[in-house]
Amino acid sequence: MNLTLLSLGAGVQSTTLFLLALDGTLPKPDGAIFADTGWEPAAVYRHLERIEREAALAGVPVYRVSSGNLRSDSIDPDRRYVSAPYFVQNPDGSDGMGRRQCTSEYKLVPIRRKVRELLGAPAPRFLRVPKGRTATQWVGFSTDEIHRANRAHDSVRYLATEYPLLDLGWSRKDCERYLNGKGWTTEKSACIGCPFHGNAAWRELRDNRPEEWADAVAFDVEIRKGGRRGVPMRGEQFLHRSRLPLSIAPIDRVTRGEWKDRQLDALELIKDIEAEEGSADGCSPYGCRSGDPA
């Protein structure tokens, strides 16, 4: 028994993989798994629902898996502390950064648990996969992300990883063109209050999704003194790299990287700036937004 399972982040690349499987370019997978942090933008959930409708018609099950709600878990003093890459100001004035455990805890762990369950590992913990049963997971890295692909790192004994977009030689631009041609658009998949948002993402939230912006601003206040098991930390933590409250953080300043992206947009005559800004990595379980360890 070997199952083929799509790791569905619901962003550009994994949506492309899903549609390539539906149009016959790729074989139909046995299922797709979406890890839900519980704090994705509403647009991502709407997009996911569209995928689920198409998948149901094609007979491909989509599994939503979860380890909880990252937002509420993060501020619940009775729960184990959720460590995310917040920007920390230490009591001595020096800068620090939280450990990025959220991706593993809220994405990798529930996905692998679901894979083991599908492979027949016994309930309730689904720990041991019976001998001879394996799965292949498709991860949607495109050629511009080839540096993130690491079969050995992304695979475990019962689960091998493949990168079909790399095999096809498709870049993110290829995926966007393909999706446009099919009449699909995608939203960046990331927690509303992800500290990896760049200024462009924060501005987009503030200017276009005021409720989600207000939610992120409120969360930023709530985590300020957040610490392990409710014990206040000695320093303070922030969502924005300036280590200022998000409500007053300098998000209108255009960084050199963003300016470079905009110039690329102009060169490539891409009108949709938001889509170009989507070239920042999404929060794939196999490479979080920054792509860098935090």
Ligand code: SF4
């Ligand atoms: S999107 Fe950000 S906050 Fe959410 S799991 Fe990924 S790194 Fe953590």
